[in-house]
Amino acid sequence: MATPKISTPRPDHPITVEPASAHVVVKVDGRVVADTREALVLREASYPAVYYIPRKHVDMTLLARTDHASHCPYKGDASYFSIPHGGAKSDNAVWSYENPYDAVAPIKDHVAFYPNRVDAITVES
Numbered sequence: 578m579a580t581p582k583i584s585t586p587r588p589d590h591p592i593t594v595e596p597a598s599a600h601v602v603v604k605v606d607g608r609v610v611a612d613t614r615e616a617l618v619l620r621e622a623s624y625p626a627v628y629y630i631p632r633k634h635v636d637m638t639l640l641a642r643t644d645h646a647s648h649c650p651y652k653g654d655a656s657y658f659s660i661p662h663g664g665a666k667s668d669n670a671v672w673s674y675e676n677p678y679d680a681v682a683p684i685k686d687h688v689a690f691y692p693n694r695v696d697a698i699t700v701e702s
Contacts, residue, residue, distance in 0.1 A: 670694035
């Protein structure tokens, strides 16, 4: 079942979450870390779009949870993961909103990757 498009009611900081009609693959050091056709794309204000990948399509054995955390007033508290085989470049390369605010509830059980901390995020239609 496709996830419906969700958007926040704040016109001064719009956020939309909708199914991505793309095949998304994330690689680090020659290894596929994530591969999905079920990503969500989150668009927030003027920031670049971010692909959130279901955990079931991420090789979570390649990730190591860290103590790093952050808070977004629009999405909630984020936890982070490093990708050890990617070296220092991949420290805190992955984040997840494990209990996101209702406005972005579909991103629960998904992770996102910093593009500059992995080798490639390939998005193909």
